[in-house]
Amino acid sequence: MKQFMGVCVLAFLAGCGGGPSETVSTKSASVIPASLSGKPAKQLFGAAEDGSQQAAVPYGSYAKGCLAGGVALAETGPTWQAMRLSRNRNWGHPELIDFVQTLSRFAARQPGWAGLYVGDMSQPRGGPMLSGHRSHQTGLDADIWMLAPKRLDLSASARESLSSVSLRRAGGAYTNENYTEQHMEIMKAAAKDPRVARIFVFPGAKLRMCKEEKGDRSWLRKVRPWWGHHYHFHVRLSCPKGMRGCVDQAAPPVGDGCQDAQTWVDNILNPPPPRPERQAGKAAARLHSG
Numbered sequence: 001m002k003q004f005m006g007v008c009v010l011a012f013l014a015g016c017g018g019g020p021s022e023t024v025s026t027k028s029a030s031v032i033p034a035s036l037s038g039k040p041a042k043q044l045f046g047a048a049e050d051g052s053q054q055a056a057v058p059y060g061s062y063a064k065g066c067l068a069g070g071v072a073l074a075e076t077g078p079t080w081q082a083m084r085l086s087r088n089r090n091w092g093h094p095e096l097i098d099f100v101q102t103l104s105r106f107a108a109r110q111p112g113w114a115g116l117y118v119g120d121m122s123q124p125r126g127g128p129m130l131s132g133h134r135s136h137q138t139g140l141d142a143d144i145w146m147l148a149p150k151r152l153d154l155s156a157s158a159r160e161s162l163s164s165v166s167l168r169r170a171g172g173a174y175t176n177e178n179y180t181e182q183h184m185e186i187m188k189a190a191a192k193d194p195r196v197a198r199i200f201v202f203p204g205a206k207l208r209m210c211k212e213e214k215g216d217r218s219w220l221r222k223v224r225p226w227w228g229h230h231y232h233f234h235v236r237l238s239c240p241k242g243m244r245g246c247v248d249q250a251a252p253p254v255g256d257g258c259q260d261a262q263t264w265v266d267n268i269l270n271p272p273p274p275r276p277e278r279q280a281g282k283a284a285a286r287l288h289s290g
């Protein structure tokens with residue numbers, strides 16, 4: 001396990017989570033075998049099949065980090081199913097495992113929901129992935145499908161072929177007919193969990209929840225508009241207490257964030273003109289290509 005720890009620390013110090021050019025340096029030959037030297041960090045982390053035999057500790061930040069002692073979310077539970085098992089991304093810090101299970105029990109009490117379909121969490125040892133996310137590297141992120149589960153006995157092959165459902169309309173400015181009150185209630189329950197730092201969802205969903213919440217609005221601060229995130233919503237936990245090697249994201253701005261969501265929607269419906277420097281850059285690129 002010292003060997004893995006050397007890889008994890010070295011990858012973190014080298015900027016774990018960047019592009020394919022990031023490689024494992026040869027400077028720590030005492031902890032890294034020569035056969036691994038020079039390989040992209042994402043290949044090393046992507047090849048790991050199991051968590052390390054260590055105490056569960058997230059290192060680094062959500063987009064530049066790794067996970068010691070990762071724990072697997074059971075592929076099937078009383079109120080959840082992990083999806084896309086071939087990716088082996090149903091791993092996380094124990095706090096994330098507990099959070100997912102807790103939220104799934106809440107979801108199972110909602111009309112029409114048998115629980116949750118859980119998408120990507122982290123790889124067994126966190127770190128950068130071979131495809132997809134830049135974050136999800138410390139075992140503290142999870143994607144929750146928007147598709148309401150009607151059954152929780154899907155086969156492994158069904159979990160590969162089944163698709164979630166999109167809730168967006170007009171490029172994310174509005175929700176569509178698939179959006180239900182239960183989607184809001186589940187995201188609201190997630191946001192109210194004190195372990196949660198942020199929830200990412202498309203702008204139209206955030207704005208609709210802003211309009212429909214008539215009581216305590218404090219939970220809305222954690223729900224942040226972001227591109228995509230209409231087939232799933234992304235939950236990010238704060239660093240667990242005492243984890244000094246874990247780097248938290250800055251807290252969301254003060255307030256419910258609803259005006260920010262309105263700005264996102266306005267820009268979707270009426271895109272602002274490109275900034276002059278961007279236009280100049282495009283013109284230079286066309287001139288160079290010609």
